Amino acid sequence: MLIAIVVMASLMPAGAAGERAGGKTSNDAYLNQARADMIAGCRDQDAPRSYCECVTDEVLERNGRNVARLREMQAEISRLRPGSQPPRLLVKAAQACTPA
Numbered sequence: 877m878l879i880a881i882v883v884m885a886s887l888m889p890a891g892a893a894g895e896r897a898g899g900k901t902s903n904d905a906y907l908n909q910a911r912a913d914m915i916a917g918c919r920d921q922d923a924p925r926s927y928c929e930c931v932t933d934e935v936l937e938r939n940g941r942n943v944a945r946l947r948e949m950q951a952e953i954s955r956l957r958p959g960s961q962p963p964r965l966l967v968k969a970a971q972a973c974t975p976a
Contacts, residue, residue, distance in 0.1 A: 903943050910946060911936060927973055934969035 911932050918928035939945040949963050956962065 903941075906943055907936060907941055907946075930973035931966075931969045934972050935965060938965055938969060 914932040914935070915925070915928045918931065919925060935949075936946075939949070949965060952963050953966075961967075
C-alpha cells in the first residue's frame with residue numbers, strides 16, 4: 877500500500893497556494909483540494925477508501941496542515957527513484973493507518 881501513498885501525495889494540487897485563476901483562495905481551499913486529490917490518487921491504486929482517508933488525514937495533521945511543508949514533500953516525492961525510501965512522514969502516516 878505504500879506505493880498508493882506515494883502516488884497520492886504526488887497528486888497534490890500544483891498551483892500556488894492561495895492562488896486560483898480569477899482571484900485568491902485560502903490555504904484551507906488548497907488543503908481541501910490537496911486532500912481530495914490525495915485520496916483520489918490513493919484510490920486509483922485500489923487501496924480501500926477508509927485507508928486512503930486515514931493516511932491523507934494523518935499526512936495533513938502530522939505536518940500541521942502547512943502548505944509549504946506539503947509542497948516540500950511533493951518535491952521530494954518527485955525526485956524519488958526506484959528503490960529509494962519515501963518521505964518519513966508518508967511512512968509514519970501509513971503505519972498509523974495499518975492495523976497491527
